[in-house]
Amino acid sequence: MSLDEKIDVKFVLHVLEKIVTHGHRDETREFPTHQLEGIFASSDLDGYNVVLFNEYVSLTIQFHSKYVFEYNNQRERLLFLEKLEHIQRAYSNNKQK
Numbered sequence: 001m002s003l004d005e006k007i008d009v010k011f012v013l014h015v016l017e018k019i020v021t022h023g024h025r026d027e028t029r030e031f032p033t034h035q036l037e038g039i040f041a042s043s044d045l046d047g048y049n050v051v052l053f054n055e056y057v058s059l060t061i062q063f064h065s066k067y068v069f070e071y072n073n074q075r076e077r078l079l080f081l082e083k084l085e086h087i088q089r090a091y092s093n094n095k096q097k
Contacts (some may be wrong), residue, residue: 009065018091
């Protein structure tokens with residue numbers, strides 16, 4: 001995924017599913033949160049908004065496939081997207097680390 005591409009919401013939701021399925025639940029947060037390889041996934045109580053984040057980047061998927069992508073610089077954004085792609089590849093076909 002290049003820097004100028006729009007976010008593929010379907011791809012992000014697939015990664016979210018992998019984080020929830022293969023990750024560890026973080027009980028210290030307000031909303032149910034799972035963590036896998038440094039990426040956290042959470043949703044609000046009604047499930048209309050989901051968030052994937054790390055300490056530098058936050059990607060919120062909202063109702064009707066709208067999204068908000070927050071980051072401080074392009075390098076952090078690119079590293080975050082590369083990590084999402086890694087999770088998608090590494091945890092396909094029931095592969096686990």
